[in-house]
Amino acid sequence: MADKAELVAFEQAVLPHLGAAFNLARWLTGNDHDAEDVVQESYLRALRFFSGFRGGNSRPWLLAIVRNTCYTWLRRNRMDDSTAELDEDMPAMDSASSNPEAVLLSAARRDLVQRALEDLPAALREIVILREMEGMSYKEIAEVTAVPIGTVMSRLARARARLQQLLAGANSEEARA
């Protein structure tokens, strides 16, 4: 009986975040089918760890498990260098090299923005997703990704500078063609 009550508590805590879990897994694995596998595996793992969850905000707790399951899955199934360790000392690109009109113009084309994000290394992509799509604070993102808050901020700066650059680049190529 205790298990049943625990399962109900578990479902109440984490099923409301199924959308967020799937979206994160979909962005990290790149397709629906793999995302579903990862989400199912994540929830089973989360259930095993649930007794160690001390209450509080279950969303970062669950997303941390989804994220780790994604990385394990990517390493096992792909030779994907997008999960390679980041060189934290590499400076963010100078955002002054891109031009604001170009970014705003290209915003009209959804797939361009989407492709730019897909082209980022996973360690930068996940931070953009957690911040821009889930609206998480730096502290929550730090909890999910297991890096210090300062690193969250510097990765976010690098990710956004890269996106600005990719978008401006794509735009000027198109203008030339």
Added chain:
Amino acid sequence: MSCREVQELLHGYADGELDLVGNLEMERHFRECAACASDYERLRGLRAAMSSSLPYFQPPSGLERRLRSRLRRAAPAKRSIHWQRAAIAAALVLTVAGAWRVALMSQRSDSSDILAAEAVSSHVRSLMAAHLTDVSSSDRHTVKPWFNGKLDFSPPVGDFPSQGFTLAGGRLDYLDDRPVAALVYESRQHVINLFVWPAPERPDSEIRATYRQGYHVLHWTKAQMNHWAVSDLNARELSDFAELVRKAE
């Protein structure tokens, strides 16, 4: 604020991670500096483009149902019956032995957990916002009077340069639902925030230590004042510091 500082804090500002003073300083800078203001506009443009363009992928229909049935199958095997019995026995022992005491203790540790979290985020914010001090001085005879009129108490201000802890200044902060004095010390390249506010009728206590998000946090009560020290300094050096502060009062 210099352009360099503004550039470092641009994302923190856009994401609402700065404190009030930080926000005001950023806004003042944007009014005076067209280059930084246009960088901020560009960042806003990118974020607007992302929020209108990035697809939020919806889970396939039936995923929740499939998940529920897998969870149901996985749940019963999860814990052996022995553990359940042991857990029930332990729970009974605890209940009989001193439920009231456990409740009291957990209540206390909850509130000090929250305070520790608040103290750490104040510490982090003070570093992020480049707003470490409102009064910068290594002279405690400058720092102490600065708080007069800003607080309804006068925090004890010590300085321990010969032991390696130099007073760098002070500022007002907000903890435990009230304004508190934040004294800033430096030790080598590390910053210590010491938060002080009155604890009327509270007896002196030993130093208690916790560790959160890579920061050591020590707290104690002395002379009816709460003290919370937060730093990325190692545990031993931070407790040396705490002992010095305690003895000085």
